[in-house]
Amino acid sequence: MTFLVQYLSEEDGKMKQKQKQLQNTVLPYLQAIPDIMRYQIVSKAVLGILLLGLSTAMRWTLHSTGRVAVSSGDFLFLFTTWQGILLIVMALVTLFLYVAFDLNTMILFSGKRLKQEEFTVWECMKESIEDIRRFFCPAGIVIVLYIALLAPILGFGISISLTNGLYIPTFITSVIETTPLYNALYIVAIVVFTLIGLANMFSLHGILLEDLPVRRSLMDSRSLMKKNWKNYTKNNCVYFLSCAAIMLLLGVVLLGIPLYFLGVSTEGMRRFWLLAVCMNASAAFAFAGIFAVPLYLMRITELYYQYKEEPDIAYAVQEHQRHPYLIAACILGIAGVIVISYLGNKAFDDIFPPKITCPIIAHRAGGSEGAENCVAGLEKAAALGAYGSEIDIQRTKDGYYVLNHDSTFLRTAGVDQRPEDMTLEEVRALRVDGEPVPTLEEMLAASKDKIVLFIELKGNTADQQMADDTVRIVREAGMEDQCVLISLQYDLIDYTEKTYPEIQTGYLTFLSFGNTAALNCDYLGLEEESATASAMDAIHRQGKKVLVWTPNEPASQKHFLLSKADGIITDHVSQAFGLISQLEKRTDFEKIVDGIFN
Known part of the structure; x- marks a missing residue:
């Protein structure tokens, strides 16, 4: 009996230790969400102001050529006129700004949080803008172009919000897929560029967190990935499976369970509740999507330091803090969903026409x-x-x-x-x-x-x-x-x-x-x-x-x-x-x- 009690006590201790370990692993990421939200709001506001000026300059330059737009059927002037060259330069500046605000700031944020340094979002943004100059070299430009153009097309790695929907047009991919030679070359290109991206995954971290020159950081990243690619793959699988499980849980809690009980609602209110439930779930999924890249960058930054001979480093659990503005935002969001659902119920057939009229x-x-x-x-x-x-x-x-x-x-x-x-x-x-x-x-x-x-x-x-x-x-x-x-x-x-x-x-x-x-x-x-x-x-x-x-x-x-x-x-x-x-x-x-x- 004494042996059994001792065994159960040990197992209980192990279980509590695992629970605490899991809590210490997950909780710091959850605690970072309010700070990430502040970062997103402030950084997007500043980026928006900068881009407004830049886009205005680009439109003025374009109008000086007598054009209202540049398109796939009228683009050669970009390479033959001074206005075209200037537009290309301003487009590159736009990509650099997006890399600075979408990625660099978040990497600096993650590094400082991991090292438990005191900082503000403004300090991170200021530092990330100052660090843009580090990319003004051939290797740096290649990194920016890879992140902005190749990564979204490959569907692998981190990219910027401006181009994350970039694609190869369907009429081109259809030709590639139906031509064996083109298809083979296309597959080889995808594999090669994906491996290049994987090998250089930590290049931004070396440049921003350790002030390494671009070429040195690229070499350092390849060395780290060569030594740790198995662990990196394992951690990525765990991370994305965890994200999938969370999204599934959200779907069950916010869609599945409410829809199950909707059968008891009256016909007059059914559309209202359907709208409310679906909009609430949509808002939750959108909210989760906003934090997907920042949280992933936090995890990559943690792995970077662990691979740099600091295996025990981890984000610290913060003291409990209240976030009244977050609660207020949620209340306002729910109120908005109720109002929109009420109006949507009244005009349901106008919003969702029963007939499809697209020719x-x-x-x-x-x-x-x-x-x-x-x-x-x-x-x-x-x-x-x-x-x-x-x-x-x-x-x-x-x-x-x-x-x-x-x-x-x-x-x-x-x-x-x-x-x-x-x-x-x-x-x-x-x-x-x-x-x-x-x-x-x-x-x-x-x-x-x-x-x-x-x-x-x-x-x-x-x-x-x-x-x-x-x-x-x-x-x-x-x-x-x-x-x-x-x-x-x-x-x-x-x-x-x-x-x-x-x-x-x-x-x-x-x-x-x-x-x-x-x-x-x-x-x-x-x-x-x-x-x-x-x-x-x-x-x-x-x-x-x-x-x-x-x-x-x-x-x-x-x-x-x-x-x-x-x-x-x-x-x-x-x-x-x-x-x-x-x-x-x-x-x-x-x-x-x-x-x-x-």
Whole structure:
């Protein structure tokens, strides 16, 4: 009996020790949240003021060139004019500022907290701004560019808030994924750059916390990671699994349990409670997301010092402090949720319309419904109920306009020749999945009074003559109000809009800066990753329409069908209509979730 009591006592002691160890590990991070919140508010306010001045200077510089925006179809002037060079320099300064405020300040904050030094947020910001000069060297610029541009594309490592949504456009990745050589090179590049990022993970810490020169810090980081990569991997797995568990717990507590008991609420109040529960959960998830990077930087900083021959160093548990402003913020937040939920309940059907009205436009005539850029595909899209059909035209050697997307007919018809090197008679002999290559006139005849034609001026022959000829052919067909001329070349669209204002035009872009909405056109076609809600609102304020190209995945189609887009250009027309049918059958809960989280 004595042995059993002693054994249980020892086990109880071990359990309490583990609990205390866990508490001492987790509690310092939780205690840091109020300070991180202050840091976020102050740093973002200061950064906002600095960026306001910088962005104003950039817009003035851009306007001095006679442009309202720089976009993917009009960017070469950046490398050929003094204004363009100045814009590039100011863009680099912007990246440096974001690195200073998003990352450097938090690393200094973490280091001082770990060393239990007295400091203020202002002191950390001042020091981080002063340390920017350390990066004014080739190696430092490479570090900043990696963090700002490569890290978000790779989806690995730490990045800045300005570019954390950076991406490779879908129309480029689709080509990469369908070309074995490109795909292999792409995978190799991702692996190589990810390993480079991993090896240099602690480079900022050496520069900021130990005043090491950039090159020395890079070497030091690689040495630390080489010795400790297994421990680093283990700690990262534990950290991210813990974060996932916390998010799951939040979901259960804030969504799962309340929704379970919502069945007892009256029908009149059900929508109110659904809105309140979902908005409360959304706010909690957003709140958690705000602290994700700062807390991760705290953990990385702790590992850095532990790997630097200080294995026992850890954040100290702080004395209990009251944070009345945090409690007040939570109370105000809950009150706001209640008010918004009440108003949302009153106008539920206006906020979440029962019908989906976003028009569907078939890509390359009929998308996957038929042969690419052929009459049969267009007719199938029209039969399915598509609003429009997007086609690509190029000029033949003898001056006719035929349909083809690529620079040659190799992919579609198996002939490695360019349209401009062939006569119409030679093109007519080609077959695309058994279908003849049509002329522009044939596509106009097939679409008249059935479907709107979005005619893209494409290829090496896309010039003012093509614009003039296309307008003439459209007029001869009497279809001015059933056609839209579109292009990736802004100068061509600007010419068409100025010369033929009665003809509808659309400019396609996947990257832009400035007042893009003020560009001279009727439609702005945004590549799906750049088609944000704010971009759409800005375009609509200018009285223009928004097209989104080319959402093909169900999740992407769903997102834009529920957005303010005036049309989506897609390869999968049947799939889009199937999604519309499903979306119109959603429950109130599904509508709210889509509205908040979509």
